[in-house]
Amino acid sequence: MDDRQRPSNSARDNSSRPSSRPSTGRPSSSSSRPSTGRPSSSRPATGPNKDRRREDLPARGGSSDRRGATRNVSDGREVIDPRGFRATPQDRDQSRIRPRIFEPDIPEDVTGEELEKSVRAELLSLSVENAKVVARHLVCINIHMDSDPELAHKHGIAAAHHAGRLAVVRESAGYAAYRAGHYEIALKELRAAHRISGDVSMWPVMADCERGMNRPLKALNLAGSDEVKRLAKPEEIEMRIVASGARRDLGELDAAVITLTCKELKTENEEWAVRLRYAYADALDAAGRKDEAREWFAKCAAIDHDEATDAADRA
Secondary structure (H helix, E strand, O other): OOOOOOHHHHHOHHHHOOOOOOOOOOOOOOOOOOOOOOOOOOOOOOOOOOOOOOHHOOHHHHHOOOOEEEOOOOOOOOEEEOOOOOOOOOHOOOOOOOOOOOOOOOOOOOOOOOHHHHHHHHOOOOOOOHHHHHHHHHHHHHHHHHHHHHHHHHHHHHHHHOOOOOHHHHHHHHHHHHHHOOHHHHHHHHHHHHHHOOOOOOHHHHHHHHHOOOOOHHHHHHHHHHHHHHHHHHHHHHHHHHHHHHHOOOHHHHHHHHHOOOOHHHHHOOOHHHHHHHHHHHHHHHOOOHHHHHHHHHHHHHHHHOOOHHHHHHH
């Protein structure tokens, strides 16, 4: 029931209150005396309403007597509220009030127009002012992701605070938290993004968050779920790498190598090829297969033109 809605008259005990309909004070039609404005107590009621008790008469205009209104509050007390059933400020559920958050400063030269059009399009459901604030925070996440992950994470919190129902915002906040090492927060944000959009591309990062919280079995559960079948090739390779790491966390070193043994190791011209070869060589090294490890570190260095890894040194 809405807290402003009053109970109907039928739900009340009318016998405990006086009727809100006043007496007419009219004498019988046979009397020639003018009305005195007082009811006649010695004359029986006449007319079709003679058998109706005054208590049964409906309240005029459907109004109700609010003076006796009570309500139950969370601690079980019964509180008399002269204003009816609207909760007084001190009795309202404080958990439903959104807390204030720290909102990092946004440089004046950041306008929000720097975002891709597809991302800006997802912000159109927000008010114009709010969409601009969220867009600027998202830009700041991209600016600080590598140089200052903690600041990027704070911008992610602020963006999610302003637009928590948008998948793109929750996903960005999740990645920012992941890069800053806040794995529990990252997992929460990425799960929310998945619930909203159904997108599974963040599945490998979610699995790695489980590893970051020392839960390798849960990481392997994610790696073996049906959602993995819907991953694109880059995310599929990333999930292999995470699953191999989870096996190593469990001390299953040979299984870690087997997890990365796949035909994609022959690929050279894809961005994920460097990471796959490096992870495979590292797993071989951890399993004590040193000669094979040096061989694959050399193969990784051969395609690592940007020197993103230390494969050349380890070869």
